[in-house]
Amino acid sequence: DTAVSQTPKYLVTQMGNDKSIKCEQNLGHDTMYWYKQDSKKFLKIMFSYNNKELIINETVPNRFSPKSPDKAHLNLHINSLELGDSAVYFCASSQERRGGITGELFFGEGSRLTVL
Amino acid sequence: AQSVTQPDIHITVSEGASLELRCNYSYGATPYLFWYVQSPGQGLQLLLKYFSGDTLVQGIKGFEAEFKRSQSSFNLRKPSVHWSDAAEYFCAVGVKYSGGGADGLTFGKGTHLIIQP
Numbered sequence: 532d533t534a535v536s537q538t539p540k541y542l543v544t545q546m547g548n549d550k551s552i553k554c555e556q557n558l559g560h561d562t563m564y565w566y567k568q569d570s571k572k573f574l575k576i577m578f579s580y581n582n583k584e585l586i587i588n589e590t591v592p593n594r595f596s597p598k599s600p601d602k603a604h605l606n607l608h609i610n611s612l613e614l615g616d617s618a619v620y621f622c623a624s625s626q627e628r629r630g631g632i633t634g635e636l637f638f639g640e641g642s643r644l645t646v647l
Numbered sequence: 648a649q650s651v652t653q654p655d656i657h658i659t660v661s662e663g664a665s666l667e668l669r670c671n672y673s674y675g676a677t678p679y680l681f682w683y684v685q686s687p688g689q690g691l692q693l694l695l696k697y698f699s700g701d702t703l704v705q706g707i708k709g710f711e712a713e714f715k716r717s718q719s720s721f722n723l724r725k726p727s728v729h730w731s732d733a734a735e736y737f738c739a740v741g742v743k744y745s746g747g748g749a750d751g752l753t754f755g756k757g758t759h760l761i762i763q764p
Contacts, residue, residue: 535690562751571756572685572735572756572759573757574757633679633742633752634679634741636751636752637693638691639690640690
């Protein structure tokens, strides 16, 4: 079984559309994340979600909204897609923090979003 | 805020040669330190991690890394590289959740490793 799984793996869509990416983890972790990897491979955190506490990176546009139906799922919904949203989006999860510090992240295989 | 610097964007190494990838971090205390590898079209896989204790850490695939507090470094090494090691390598730090902004790991910009036959 895949520990962290994302769907779809590839997504091609037009500007202005709304799309979602789903993520599920079967590791029993308490915290889940969304990262964005740009064309230069730079990884930047977008959100973390822990026990219904959502922490948002202040640079993320409000067109992006994470939705967590339960502890094992953290979906990413994107409204009014723009060309600059083209990237690979990675979901990740981690165990409860040790002493307030994020431990190891387990990553999904990524979802490549292309906005035309 | 914490930061991670990987000074080498690309490194080319001959197969069988030794490898060292550099990583420096900026943080007021000792962070948790990680090295991840990303093969083309794949997600990130953990190579090794440092939380505390012995500063020389062994990982998977024959990799090791050494934490040097005085230099704020956590360099990755491998004595003899294989063609399958060609990939993107990321150093990351985990710091104490401050209660503001997103936490999680902060990643360096990556080093692209090319293996020459």
